[in-house]
Amino acid sequence: MDPLQAVHLGPRKKRPRQLGTPVASTPYDIRFRDLVLFILEKKMGTTRRAFLMELARRKGFRVENELSDSVTHIVAENNSGSDVLEWLQLQNIKASSELELLDISWLIECMGAGKPVEMMGRHQLVVNRNSSPSPVPGSQNVPAPAVKKISQYACQRRTTLNNYNQLFTDALDILAENDELRENEGSCLAFMRASSVLKSLPFPITSMKDTEGIPCLGDKVKSIIEGIIEDGESSEAKAVLNDERYKSFKLFTSVFGVGLKTAEKWFRMGFRTLSKIQSDKSLRFTQMQKAGFLYYEDLVSCVNRPEAEAVSMLVKEAVVTFLPDALVTMTGGFRRGKMTGHDVDFLITSPEATEDEEQQLLHKVTDFWKQQGLLLYCDILESTFEKFKQPSRKVDALDHFQKCFLILKLDHGRVHSEKSGQQEGKGWKAIRVDLVMCPYDRRAFALLGWTGSRFERDLRRYATHERKMMLDNHALYDRTKGKTVTISPLDGKVSKLQKALRVFLEAESEEEIFAHLGLDYIEPWERNA
Numbered sequence: 001m002d003p004l005q006a007v008h009l010g011p012r013k014k015r016p017r018q019l020g021t022p023v024a025s026t027p028y029d030i031r032f033r034d035l036v037l038f039i040l041e042k043k044m045g046t047t048r049r050a051f052l053m054e055l056a057r058r059k060g061f062r063v064e065n066e067l068s069d070s071v072t073h074i075v076a077e078n079n080s081g082s083d084v085l086e087w088l089q090l091q092n093i094k095a096s097s098e099l100e101l102l103d104i105s106w107l108i109e110c111m112g113a114g115k116p117v118e119m120m121g122r123h124q125l126v127v128n129r130n131s132s133p134s135p136v137p138g139s140q141n142v143p144a145p146a147v148k149k150i151s152q153y154a155c156q157r158r159t160t161l162n163n164y165n166q167l168f169t170d171a172l173d174i175l176a177e178n179d180e181l182r183e184n185e186g187s188c189l190a191f192m193r194a195s196s197v198l199k200s201l202p203f204p205i206t207s208m209k210d211t212e213g214i215p216c217l218g219d220k221v222k223s224i225i226e227g228i229i230e231d232g233e234s235s236e237a238k239a240v241l242n243d244e245r246y247k248s249f250k251l252f253t254s255v256f257g258v259g260l261k262t263a264e265k266w267f268r269m270g271f272r273t274l275s276k277i278q279s280d281k282s283l284r285f286t287q288m289q290k291a292g293f294l295y296y297e298d299l300v301s302c303v304n305r306p307e308a309e310a311v312s313m314l315v316k317e318a319v320v321t322f323l324p325d326a327l328v329t330m331t332g333g334f335r336r337g338k339m340t341g342h343d344v345d346f347l348i349t350s351p352e353a354t355e356d357e358e359q360q361l362l363h364k365v366t367d368f369w370k371q372q373g374l375l376l377y378c379d380i381l382e383s384t385f386e387k388f389k390q391p392s393r394k395v396d397a398l399d400h401f402q403k404c405f406l407i408l409k410l411d412h413g414r415v416h417s418e419k420s421g422q423q424e425g426k427g428w429k430a431i432r433v434d435l436v437m438c439p440y441d442r443r444a445f446a447l448l449g450w451t452g453s454r455f456e457r458d459l460r461r462y463a464t465h466e467r468k469m470m471l472d473n474h475a476l477y478d479r480t481k482g483k484t485v486t487i488s489p490l491d492g493k494v495s496k497l498q499k500a501l502r503v504f505l506e507a508e509s510e511e512e513i514f515a516h517l518g519l520d521y522i523e524p525w526e527r528n529a
Contacts, residue, residue, distance in 0.1 A: 031060030032116055037107070038067050040076040042087055044104075048077075048339075052107070059111045067093060077104040078162060080204060081125035101125040103162055126164065126203045150197065152215040153466075154458035154529035155519060157200040161337055161528050164204040168225055169195040171234035175224070178240045181249045181260065194221040196454045196529040205229070248272055254300050256407070256432065257288030291377035291407055295430035299407070302340040303431055310414040311344045311431055314374070318365045319348055323357065326350045327443070331436075331450035337525035343432035347450050349443040359383065362404045362437055369408065376430055377407035385439070385474065399473035401446060404435040442474055444507045449473035454529035459517075467517055469505075476505045476516055 037056065041049045053063045064071055076084050081101045088095050095101075106123035110116050151157055163169060176191035193216040198205070201214075208226055211217055217225070228234050240246050245267060251274065252263035271277050278293055285293070292299065303311075312330050319326045329335070332345035350358065362380055369375040383402035411428045438446040449456055449472065463471040470477045481503040507513045514521045 028057045029060060030062045033062065034072075035061060035116060036070045036072045037061055037063045038071040038074050039063065039104075039107075040074055040079065040084065040087065042076065042083070043078040044076070052104075055111060056107060059114060061107075061110070067091070072098065073100045073102055075102050075104055075107045076125060079125065080164060081127035084125060085127065105160055105162065122158075122202045150200070150214055152193075152197075153462045154196050154200070154453075154455040154527075155462050155522070157197070157529070158522055158526040159196070159200040159455065159529045160526055163199050165198040165201060167232075168205060168228055169198050171224060171228060171237035172198070172221065174237040174240050175234075177250075178243070178246050181246065181253070181263075183260065190216075190218055190221065192454060194218070196458075199529060244272070252277075255289060255296060256292030256299050257286055258292065262289075288377070288379060288405075295376060295407055298430035299342075299432055301429075303342065303344055305334065305339050306415050307410060307429070307431065308334050308341065308344045310410055310416070311408065311433060312346070313414070314369075314408065314410070315346050315365075315433070315435070318368050319361070321368065322364045323350050323353055323361055325352050326361075329447060331447065332434075332452050335451050335524045336453065336528050338528070343434060345434045345450055345452075346436070347443070347446055348435060348437050349440050349446075351440045353440075358437055358439065359402065362402060362435055365435070366404065366406070374409045375406070376409050377405075379405045381405075383437070385442075387439075389474070399436075399446065399449060401442075401473070402437040406433040406435065407431065408433050438473075441506070444509050444513055445471075445475055446473050448510050448513055451524050451527060453527055455522075455527035458529070462519075463517055469517065471513075471517075476507065476513060478503045478505055478516075 039049050039052055039056075044052075053065075056063050067074075074084060079087075084101050085095060100119065102119065102123050103125055106117070106119060109123075172191045172195035176188050176195065179185075179188035179191065197214055197216045203210070205211060205225065207229065208222070211222060211225060224234055224236055227236070248267050248271075249260070249263045252258050252266055252271075253260070255274065266277055271280075274293070274296070277283065308330065312328070316328045319328050327349050329347045330344065331347050332343070333341040334344065348361065350361075353361070359382075366375055366378045366380070370378075381403050383400060385400040385402075389400070408431050409428050410431045413427075436446060436450060448459070460471045463469040463476070468478070468480045470479060505516045507516065511521045
């Protein structure tokens with residue numbers, strides 16, 4: 001994946017310098033002299049800040065290394081206006097009424113447009129009305145905007161990684177996970193939808209009045225929000241974190257290949273630690289679980305973006321060896337702009353490959369890695385895809401494309417990051433990788449599905465309930481344009497059957513799928529629901 005995706009600008013043909021490379025001092029022409037930018041390093045990190053500064057300067061923006069009186073715009077990531085003001089106070093700097101406090105999304109849109117874009121409400125950092133720092137005079141010191149027409153569907157909301165309500169969503173996510181582990185589907189879904197809505201809000205919730213008009217917030221959720229506002233934490237989430245069953249299930253399912261049934265079995269047998277489980281001679285483990293225990297420490301540690309980029313190069317090198325025209329796209333959280341993840345997902349397709357070549361590719365690629373000593377674990381699920389099969393009615397149904405669940409050995413030397421030279425120990429890391437092979441004419445549907453998050457599930461729900469369509473990773477069907485045909489049994493003895501034929505809506509891109517559904521297109525980095 002192109003490093004530009006790390007700043008939410010989408011792919012480009014020309015690859016810029018990789019993350020972690022020191023920013024060159026090459027001077028660039030300043031095209032927009034009325035703007036003087038300062039990018040805040042807080043919660044962003046040195047490498048990403050340097051990368052963004054270099055990129056903005058290339059686009060003609062004036063970006064200062066240090067904060068000075070000439071700065072007109074402070075740009076921050078994952079910070080509220082209150083956070084920035086607090087930081088300014090610690091630097092003994094008084095914020096002037098002329099200073100704009102803006103979210104990184106504004107700068108990203110500017111760079112995408114190649115010029116400054118209008119500063120909208122969604123770009124301005126909100127100052128918490130109860131915060132201690134002195135408010136910036138002027139437009140920044142405004143109350144949370146009135147909530148208007150927030151959709152219950154994540155696919156009609158733009159949700160970036162800038163979460164102004166993390167205190168609430170963290171608690172709701174814990175409660176949702178606990179219900180998922182207990183297989184309480186209804187309650188889990190309610191917490192997940194509430195968390196998803198809160199993540200999309202362009203302002204922080206500071207009082208119960210702010211929740212008025214927000215969908216998906218039931219009485220239970222509002223009670224939890226109110227408790228956090230009053231106490232600074234959720235007593236319900238705290239109780240879950242201290243619950244022995246939750247802690248045990250969370251630990252057991254962190255092992256690759258361990259699901260709820262196995263976790264339940266181990267918990268009932270009295271196990272509470274992984275070491276006890278591994279040392280018990282009576283237990284039998286699957287090959288996947290054996291790999292999960294063997295590479296546990298690596299697999300439970302987050303995969304960072306430089307590691308994901310290194311894996312991407314490994315995958316592309318192997319795939320084009322056998323299919324030179326193949327298209328390899330990193331999907332999942334990394335496509336949505338996340339900097340870390342638990343695994344790395346890739347969608348592979350080819351405009352020229354025959355059905356046999358498609359079927360053999362993943363086998364050839366994994367054999368290739370096995371010969372190189374890079375394949376630590378492999379499980380290939382063969383395709384059950386049928387071109388004219390109707391979509392599943394289940395929102396979370398798995399697709400039928402050929403897929404491969406892997407653990408790859410990633411040498412530290414392939415990772416380009418500021419930490420790559422500081423690695424100690426065995427010199428490599430085990431990384432979870434998923435590969436999906438799909439037919440070229442279904443690539444848009446597969447890409448949309450494998451980009452993931454609550455967003456994609458709600459997109460299917462929206463298609464079904466609002467548009468009378470059926471969407472999954474394979475296709476989009478319009479039920480309103482179908483026709484009913486009569487099928488006569490061959491023996492003629494059974495009464496005639498009727499079958500509804502639905503119209504398949506072709507799509508070359510995600511944009512076309514959104515258009516079919518009558519929705520505004522939402523970029524991948526705005527789907528973090």
